[in-house]
Amino acid sequence: MLSKNQIKYIQSLHQKKYRQQHGAFLVEGAKSVQEVLQSTFQINLLVATEAFYKENAHLTDRQRIPVEIASPAELERIGTLESNNAALAVVSAMENRPLLADPGEMALILDDIRDPGNLGTILRIADWYGVRKILCSDTTADVYNSKVISASKGSFTRVNWWYGDVGRFLAETTSKSECLIYGAFLDGENVHRLSFGGKRSLPGYLVMGNESNGISAAVGQYVSQKITIPRFGGAESLNVGIATAVILDNWRRSMTLPPTP
Numbered sequence: 001m002l003s004k005n006q007i008k009y010i011q012s013l014h015q016k017k018y019r020q021q022h023g024a025f026l027v028e029g030a031k032s033v034q035e036v037l038q039s040t041f042q043i044n045l046l047v048a049t050e051a052f053y054k055e056n057a058h059l060t061d062r063q064r065i066p067v068e069i070a071s072p073a074e075l076e077r078i079g080t081l082e083s084n085n086a087a088l089a090v091v092s093a094m095e096n097r098p099l100l101a102d103p104g105e106m107a108l109i110l111d112d113i114r115d116p117g118n119l120g121t122i123l124r125i126a127d128w129y130g131v132r133k134i135l136c137s138d139t140t141a142d143v144y145n146s147k148v149i150s151a152s153k154g155s156f157t158r159v160n161w162w163y164g165d166v167g168r169f170l171a172e173t174t175s176k177s178e179c180l181i182y183g184a185f186l187d188g189e190n191v192h193r194l195s196f197g198g199k200r201s202l203p204g205y206l207v208m209g210n211e212s213n214g215i216s217a218a219v220g221q222y223v224s225q226k227i228t229i230p231r232f233g234g235a236e237s238l239n240v241g242i243a244t245a246v247i248l249d250n251w252r253r254s255m256t257l258p259p260t261p
Contacts, residue, residue, distance in 0.1 A: 002047065002068050002078070010047070010078045010090060016142050023093045025144035028079045030086035035154030037063075041091050047075060048087035056087075080146040093144060098169070099133040099162045101179065101203035106251060107133035109166050111219045112210040113240060116141045120151020121241035122208070127155035129248040134161045135169060135205075137219075170205075170222035181224045183207040183215050184243055188226030191247055196254040206247060211240050 002010075012018040013026050024044060027036045030052060036043065037059040046053075046060055046067045053060065053067055060067055070078075072085040079088045101107040108131055113119055119141045126134060141148060143161050173179060180202050196204070207223060209215030215223065229238060229246050238246075 002070065002074070006045070006068070007078055010045075010088070013090065014080055014146070016145070019093070019142070019144050024090055025093055025149070026079065026146055027089040027091050027149055028075075028081045028084050028087070028146060029150065032149060032152075032154050033087040033089050034059075035157045036089055036091055037065075039157035041094070041157065043089050043091050045090040046087060047078070047089075049075070049085065052086045081150070094160075096163055097160075098164070099135055099160060100173070101133060101205055103201050103203055105133070106131055106204040106206055106248070107135060108244070109135045109170075109205050109207040109219070110140045111137050111166060111207055111215050112139045112213070113137075113208065114139065114141050115211060115240075116145045116147035117151050118211065118239065118241050119143065119145075120148040120153075120156075122244050123148070123152040123159055124155040125241060125245045125248065127152075127158050129245075129252055131248065132159055134159055135166055136161055136163045137166045138163060166207075167216075167218040167222070170219065174222055177203070179203040179205065181205045181207065181222055182227050182247075183220060183223030183225070184209060184228070184247065185214065185220075185223075185226040186228055188228035190230050191227045191250045192230065194225070194227060194250065194254070196251045204251075206244075206251070208240055208244050 013024060019025050027033055037056060043065050046065050047070050048067060049072060050069050053069060075084040075088055108126055149156055207215055207219060227247060229243060
């Protein structure tokens with residue numbers, strides 16, 4: 001049975017300031033908890049139903065993870081999900097380390113993506129297309145927000161992220177070495193006609209901007225190739241997650257074509 005102090009601690013992790021203070025976050029639901037149990041994240045506590053624990057004991061016992069058995073009602077009371085009939089894990093946050101794209105690799109740069117659901121979806125999309133590095137502006141939603149973790153459907157365990165001043169990062173990166181910096185703009189080149197594979201040996205970065213305001217001037221000044229997704233109907237705009245998927249799909253497709261001379 002959970003103690004009052006444990007319950008208070010778990011519920012405090014609903015808030016960003018306490019997640020930062022304790023260096024920990026919550027992972028909830030069967031799928032997400034199973035994913036984190038098989039990842040490199042350090043798990044400090046697992047609160048699970050008896051059925052979930054029995055099904056996954058081979059994972060918890062091997063890692064000697066502290067386990068508390070709880071009912072679905074108790075899980076819902078201490079967690080953030082409206083319905084959770086499986087498990088909740090308290091997990092240590094990763095160290096915030098700078099990330100550089102390797103030659104031939106594409107990394108994502110998220111400039112002021114504030115909606116947690118969109119960020120979680122982007123993590124999932126990045127995972128699908130094999131993008132392993134995501135650099136986030138300080139104003140981008142907290143990746144450890146429960147809505148982000150839930151929306152990522154476990155993909156948060158397979159991508160790496162860094163938070164900081166992405167404008168300064170790009171200034172320093174472009175001053176030291178050659179790289180390709182793509183950015184999503186309304187007046188960019190048609191993504192369906194763009195050859196991403198022109199210089200495959202160079203590191204690449206794809207910048208996606210705020211849902212309403214786009215890429216900021218402080219970041220946009222470093223974009224060397226503006227990209228747009230052509231519109232064929234009457235919709236005013238695309239969700240940033242969908243736009244990220246369309247661009248990454250075109251990038252992956254271009255990588256299967258012969259390099260541009």
